[in-house]
Amino acid sequence: MHTKTLTQLARDLKARKLSSEELTRAYLARIERFNPELNAFITVLQEQALTTARAADACIGKGDAGPLTGLPIAHKDIFCTRGVKTSCGSKMLDNFVAPYDATIVERLRQNGMVLLGKTNMDEFAMGSSNETSFYGPVKNPWDPTRVPGGSSGGSAAAVAARLAPAATGTDTGGSIRQPAALTGLTGIKPTYGRVSRYGMIAFASSLDQAGVITCTAEDAALLLGAMAGFDPRDSTSVDRPVPDYTAELEHPLKGLRIGLPKEFFDRGLDGRVGEAVYAALTVYKKLGAEVRDISLPNFWLSVPTYYVVAPAECSSNLSRFDGVRFGHRCENPVDLMDLYTRSRGEGFGAEVKRRIMTGTYVLSAGYYDAYYLKAQKTRTLIRQDFIAAFENVDVIMGPATPTPAFGLGEKTEDPITMYLNDIYANGVNLAGLPGISIPMGFVDKLPVGLQIIGNYFDEARLLSAAHQYQRETDWHTRIPKGFE
Amino acid sequence: MEWETVIGLEIHAQLLTKSKIFSAASTAFGAAPNTQACLVDLGYPGVLPVLNKEAVRMAVKFGLAIGAQIATRSVFARKNYFYPDLPKGYQISQYELPVVSKGSVEIELEDGGRRRIGITRAHLEEDAGKSLHEGFEGISGIDLNRAGTPLLEIVSEPDMRSAKEAVAYMKKIHSLVRYLEICDGNLQEGSFRCDANVSVRRQGEQKFGTRAELKNINSFHFVEKAILYEVQRQIDVIESGGKVVQETRLYDSKKNETRSMRSKEEANDYRYFPDPDLLPLEITESFVAEVRKTLPELPDGKKQRFMRAYGLSAYDAALLTASRELADYYETLVQAVGGEAKLCANWVMGELSAALNQNNKEVTQSPVTAAMLAELLKRILDNTISGKIAKEVFEALWAGEGGADAVIENKGLKQITDxxxxxxxxxxxxxxxxxxxxxxxxxxxxxxxxxxxxxxxxxxxxxxxxxxxxxxxxxxxx
Amino acid sequence: MSLTPDDVRTIARLARLAISEQDIPRYADNLSRILDFVAQLDQADTSHVAPMAHPLSSLTQRLRDDVVTETSQRDLFQENAPQVDAGLYLVPKVIE
The missing domain is CATH 1.10.10.410 (Arc Repressor Mutant, subunit A)
Incomplete structure (x- = not known):
């Protein structure tokens, strides 16, 4: 049953072909079997999951089940989960039990979903390879010597290896789309403000957005519909109706105007990944879409802009981890300064410290204008490019990543080469636009992803474009060897 | 050598909202430690601030009362520094675009003259918690009940030239926020606090001297004393060939001195930047118009009316309108007596105020209500008792011995007019x-x-x- | 932009991060490379560009009604606290 999609499993549950408990047991068994080699989960909630599953079965029995009742899911360990350790992949929060549920956790719980466990991630979501986790790197199910991408690497590996039919993720600069691409999955980052950030431990507040990693666009539509929507606890959440994404999936693509930014095909892109994009475009043309060459002239500013804005916000967001109210506290502090510096020095890993220091520097007296204010302005330029492009096209397509999954340890020495892996992703977050990555083929037997970028709140269009491509292709049905 | 003192005040007024500025926890004073600190106030991972409408309304009300500009768009910023009473490691405040700017109030000087004191800005921010040092050896206890209480920080121009003017300005703002019912003005509980920026310069000089910021001044009396001490200290420093350094100094009321606060000097790079968890605050014309409708008669206007309607001197009118409650008491009294405004004023400022002061009571807590006092004054006017006997009766009223007529009767105090x-x-x-x-x-x-x-x-x-x-x-x- | 070891110590102190002496050169090198990389922004002409703090710049802050809905959950919240006594969070003495 693990080879089925979330949507198929939902049908089976509804038709009572299987129970939620059977389903949950099957996934828990797979986690037990495969997690030791993949390291995709930080916490597995065996008993809690079975209890929820049985309650879901009772619900289904009484006939008052919703479309998600009884379906298992895994949450990235960045989402606060009441009564459950929520570590954010950090030693800082290794002992932290969240006393409340994040809004999306609460919503999916209310929808009757069964939480299997919390997935591994780059520490505080800072990383593109899942190698910065305090709990060790996650392995890519397609090749265990390679990274699954990050920061939602645990969620991606779990779904790719079918240890969960779907998982949540967060995307600050590509952290859903990049791991989805590197593991052959569908990953959507909605428009900033579409999904509540309440209870999602903040990395960079003006960029962070929650989404899902699934096997298909159809599954993503199902889940996103339940997660999205206004939340009075998040001032940046947008009060705007949520479309029925599932109902919109079949919206015809005829006449869809696809923009192809020439800047995405510059040096840095593996030519074979570029070829895969062109191949995908021929599928879209067959579906009646039209491809237009466009330009995003300020595209080159996106990674450097991101690496000012994101660290600046993170340096402030992570100040609350001070060893006083929660989290790691050093042994026997001699004074306040010692309490702060050692608790934080011990609790945070190297990449987090690098970003905190970068952010502290760019905001500090004498450097604010040159770095932070400048980046706020280049951020405007980046957004303006997208707004201009969307006057002539409906969606923008391109590679999700420049290369397929790279080797573990390959990019850990030089932060810049690591950062450039998200070159196509960062700008989308800076502008606050929705983006989705879907499998579009293989390079060196490793999956590669097609990124589709949409206009603000145009998730329905992204999902339907992805869904109809998936009806024409079978890349998304491939399961890594050993996990079938 | 003649020296001129230059003073600017930063007043922090806790706003009288029920809930906190960014959370739905109570702002009530005096609860058990950390029982009014919710996840948002504790800076828990993942939680987010949502702005309290009432706090905004109160800030706008203050802005209107001082004839200031109300920003149609203002921005919340983070002020970053580490301190145990600051749970998030940053304070949400306003920096570049405050909600209120460019207002003023008028104060009366000792010589009877008046001076306009400019108010640069008033902005919304959150209060910090409290560090308690008693009862633990080498340890402080942190209570975050106060964290997140809304504050209006009112920043004056450096327009004051003496400690007395600073006190007059502080009293003026104190009276104003209480009139507006946006702050209870309780200095003891810290809901009205004042920092003073003090510098000295030689008479006639244009440039300001280097200033020191005095913190922790929690009474009108101490403001005067702290400034007087600091002015003399700065003059002594300069006259003995030294230089005043820009720093934060703590006023110690027990020793009556100011001393350098090294802890605050250490990290004053606050790295302000717009808070990405909050969107720009937009204040529409209709919102302002609605708040304007709720503005009460303000101290200056009330004072003018008292002079006009009751024939009071400027001095008497100022005293009687210093607080809204006292003014209300007075007006109730005049109405109940049916005129005799001067007699009423003398009694309110004389016997009543003395008794209140002596017993450390607010006028609203007076055991002698305006109606009771009116009954007494009527007995003076109809010659039942003399003014002198009336004072005796007043004491009996204060002591709770019944109404004026009963006291006069029981004690046989009726005047002999035969x-x-x-x-x-x-x-x-x-x-x-x-x-x-x-x-x-x-x-x-x-x-x-x-x-x-x-x-x-x-x-x-x-x-x-x-x-x-x-x-x-x-x-x-x- | 080249950061010296002393620059790193200053930043680390401002950010309240203990960094061991042996790690300082590595951070100095990493941070210098990051700052060099982001210095590319200088090449963009932003003379007539408004800064953007937020992706939803057309939206404005929503206001909450002034209602108290939180009740004390101190015991639950303090389960995560390293050191508490009598309901207070304990820290080494705060010196003012």
Whole structure:
């Protein structure tokens, strides 16, 4: 049953072909079997999951089940989960039990979903390879010597290896789309403000957005519909109706105007990944879409802009981890300064410290204008490019990543080469636009992803474009060897 | 060498909202430690701030009261620093675009003149928690109940030139926020706090001197003392060839001195930047118009009206309008008495205020209500009792011995107004004091008072003084 | 932009991060490379560009009604606290 999609499993549950408990047991068994080699989960909630599953079965029995009742899911360990350790992949929060549920956790719980466990991630979501986790790197199910991408690497590996039919993720600069691409999955980052950030431990507040990693666009539509929507606890959440994404999936693509930014095909892109994009475009043309060459002239500013804005916000967001109210506290502090510096020095890993220091520097007296204010302005330029492009096209397509999954340890020495892996992703977050990555083929037997970028709140269009491509292709049905 | 003092004040007024500025926890004072600190106030991972509408309304109300500009768009920023009473490691405040800017108030100077004090800005921010040092050895306890209480930080221009002016300005703002019912003005509980930026310069110099910021001044009295101490310290530093350094200094009221706060000097790179968890605050014209409708009569306007309507002096009117509650008491009294505004004013400023001060009570807590006092004053006006006896009755009212009429009755304090009875007493006294009588008649006018005193003594003060005077004059002369 | 070891110590102190002496050169090198990389922004002409703090710049702050809905959950919240006594969070003495 693990080879089925979330949507198929939902049908089976509804038709009572299987129970939620059977389903949950099957996934828990797979986690037990495969997690030791993949390291995709930080916490597995065996008993809690079975209890929820049985309650879901009772619900289904009484006939008052919703479309998600009884379906298992895994949450990235960045989402606060009441009564459950929520570590954010950090030693800082290794002992932290969240006393409340994040809004999306609460919503999916209310929808009757069964939480299997919390997935591994780059520490505080800072990383593109899942190698910065305090709990060790996650392995890519397609090749265990390679990274699954990050920061939602645990969620991606779990779904790719079918240890969960779907998982949540967060995307600050590509952290859903990049791991989805590197593991052959569908990953959507909605428009900033579409999904509540309440209870999602903040990395960079003006960029962070929650989404899902699934096997298909159809599954993503199902889940996103339940997660999205206004939340009075998040001032940046947008009060705007949520479309029925599932109902919109079949919206015809005829006449869809696809923009192809020439800047995405510059040096840095593996030519074979570029070829895969062109191949995908021929599928879209067959579906009646039209491809237009466009330009995003300020595209080159996106990674450097991101690496000012994101660290600046993170340096402030992570100040609350001070060893006083929660989290790691050093042994026997001699004074306040010692309490702060050692608790934080011990609790945070190297990449987090690098970003905190970068952010502290760019905001500090004498450097604010040159770095932070400048980046706020280049951020405007980046957004303006997208707004201009969307006057002539409906969606923008391109590679999700420049290369397929790279080797573990390959990019850990030089932060810049690591950062450039998200070159196509960062700008989308800076502008606050929705983006989705879907499998579009293989390079060196490793999956590669097609990124589709949409206009603000145009998730329905992204999902339907992805869904109809998936009806024409079978890349998304491939399961890594050993996990079938 | 003549020195000029330059002072600017930063006043923090806790706004009287029920819930906190960014969370739905209570702002009530005095709860058990950390029982009013919710996840948002504790800076828990993942939680987010949502702005309290009432706090915005109160800030706008203040802005309107000082004739300031209300920003149609203002921005919340993070002020980053580490301190145990600051749970998030940053304070949400306003930096570049405050909600209120460019207002002013007028203060009265000692010489009767007036001075306009500019208010640069007033912005919304969150209060910090408290560090408690007692009861633990080498350890502080952190209570975050206060964290997130809304504050309006009111920043003046450096327009004050003496400690007395600074006090007058502080009192003015204190009165204003209480009139507006946006702050309870309780200095002891810290809901109204003041920091003073103080510098000195040689008389006639244009450039400001280097300033020191004085913190922790929690009474009007201490503001004056702290500034006086600091001014002298700075003058001494300069006159002995030194230089004043820009720093934060703590006022120690026990020792009456200011001392450098090194802890604050250490990290003053606050790395302000717009808070990405909050969107720009937009204040529409209709919102402002609605708040404007709720503006009460303000101290200056009320004072003018009191002078006009009740014929009071500027001094009396200022005293009576210093607080809204006192002004309300006074007006209720005048209405109940049915006029006699001056008599009412004298009693409110005299007996009543003295009793309140002595017992450390607010006018709203006075055991003698305006209606009770009115009953008493009416008895003076209808000659039932004299003004002097009335003071005795007032004490009885204060002590809770009943209403004025009952007290007068029970104590037999009713005035003697029977001329023949008073005449008879005068006759007896004249007969008993022949030497004084002859001296008086020989031209020692001063002895008149002696005879008044004797009559009053004989009647236990109950004789109508006017009648006593008239009868005495007549009888002594004949 | 080249950061010296002393620059790193200053930043680390401002950010309240203990960094061991042996790690300082590595951070100095990493941070210098990051700052060099982001210095590319200088090449963009932003003379007539408004800064953007937020992706939803057309939206404005929503206001919450002034209602108290939180009740004390101190015991639950303090389960995560390293050191508490009598309801207070304990820290080494705060010196003012």
């Amino acid at each position: 001329s023949s009875a008073i005449g008879k007493i005068i006759d007896e006294i004249m007969a008993a004091n022949p030497r004084q009588l002859s001296d008086y008649r020989a031209g020692k006018d001063k002895l008149f008072a002696f005879f008044v005193g004797q009559v009053m003594k004989a009647t236990q003060g109950k004789a109508n003084p006017q009648q006593v005077n008239e009868l005495l004059l007549r009888k002594l002369k004949s």
